[in-house]
Amino acid sequence: KGEKMLKxxxxxxxxxxxxxxxxxxxTYGAIVTQLLNDFDDPIEVSAQLDKMGYNIGQRIVEExxxxxxxxxxxxxxxxxIVALSKSGFKMFLGVNAQLSNWSNDExxxxxxxxxxxLSEFVELSEKHRSLSFSNVLCGVIRxxxxxxxxxxxxxxxxxxxxxxxxxEIRVVLKEKM
Amino acid sequence: MLYNFYILSGTGKCLYYEEWxxxxxxxxxxxxxxxxxxxxxxxxxxxxxxxxxxxxxLVHFTTDTFRCHVLHAATGHxxxxxxxINVGDxxxxxxxxxxxxxxxxxxxxxxxxxxxxITSNSLFKSELNAYLxxxxxxxxxxxxxxx
Numbered sequence: 001k002g003e004k005m006l007k008x009x010x011x012x013x014x015x016x017x018x019x020x021x022x023x024x025x026x027t028y029g030a031i032v033t034q035l036l037n038d039f040d041d042p043i044e045v046s047a048q049l050d051k052m053g054y055n056i057g058q059r060i061v062e063e064x065x066x067x068x069x070x071x072x073x074x075x076x077x078x079x080x081i082v083a084l085s086k087s088g089f090k091m092f093l094g095v096n097a098q099l100s101n102w103s104n105d106e107x108x109x110x111x112x113x114x115x116x117x118l119s120e121f122v123e124l125s126e127k128h129r130s131l132s133f134s135n136v137l138c139g140v141i142r143x144x145x146x147x148x149x150x151x152x153x154x155x156x157x158x159x160x161x162x163x164x165x166x167x168e169i170r171v172v173l174k175e176k177m
Numbered sequence: 178m179l180y181n182f183y184i185l186s187g188t189g190k191c192l193y194y195e196e197w198x199x200x201x202x203x204x205x206x207x208x209x210x211x212x213x214x215x216x217x218x219x220x221x222x223x224x225x226x227x228x229x230x231x232x233x234x235l236v237h238f239t240t241d242t243f244r245c246h247v248l249h250a251a252t253g254h255x256x257x258x259x260x261x262i263n264v265g266d267x268x269x270x271x272x273x274x275x276x277x278x279x280x281x282x283x284x285x286x287x288x289x290x291x292x293x294x295i296t297s298n299s300l301f302k303s304e305l306n307a308y309l310x311x312x313x314x315x316x317x318x319x320x321x322x323x324x
């Protein structure tokens with residue numbers, strides 16, 4: 001159903017608005033295409049997507065905190081990234097994500113997910129091999145974690161679009177602010 | 178009775194201030210806001226040290242003349258509200274202000290940068306006042322005291 005909905009139940013708790021997933025992926029695709037026209041360089045487009053995601057992440061994190069009833073502070077990186085992958089991906093993308101490959105000191109981890117609604121209708125042509133199509137997700141993760149005081153880097157290491165069997169985003173903790 | 182309300186950013190900037198009943202006027206609101214941030218900052222640090230378990234949060238403190246309620250958001254923002262001592266636990270009130278008013282009218286506004294102060298003619302102010310005036314124990318807040 002395409003229309004945006006805002007439901008309020010008896011307890012006056014807002015249920016998250018849903019938007020049609022095709023509209024969502026096509027809109028995202030249109031943005032990426034426009035960026036490709038504007039910049040002509042897949043690497044630069046990936047960087048722009050990351051930047052856009054960063055700005056989204058900085059805002060979306062507050063919504064996440066409020067809706068998941070986890071308003072107070074995360075003290076550990078592990079705690080934050082578990083919440084992000086378990087509830088955040090489900091809440092905003094409707095997909096299940098798993099964590100794997102923790103480094104020994106618990107500062108590096110991979111977020112793994114099979115389905116990616118952003119790239120549902122996408123096939124990468126040869127000339128766009130170096131484009132990280134869903135790079136906006138990395139930006140969102142980086143922006144969201146930075147708002148709760150974890151400075152990180154995030155990048156796709158496996159991407160179904162590039163022939164891998166799963167999507168994998170590697171998140172590395174740089175600094176606890 | 179509701180006295181006043183602050184939103185302080187994690188870096189000490191006062192993003193929003195409003196008062197309803199504040200009989201004792203302050204000379205410099207800026208200084209008052211800075212002091213409030215300093216107080217909250219040190220109290221929070223102290224509370225964390227005292228706590229037997231990690232992750233303690235300040236909820237409110239009470240003096241013999243007023244009670245100060247706090248919500249410390251994970252993003253570092255602090256929502257602080259002063260009331261008279263008959264007002265009980267107000268975590269739900271601050272929680273509602275954060276998740277239903279602040280996020281909906283401020284965070285989701287794409288033109289609002291995160292360090293901007295919230296202007297006094299904003300949607301936030303009207304929604305905040307509409308919500309607070311429904312809470313009986315805050316008394317009549319419809320007309321802010323002028324004197």
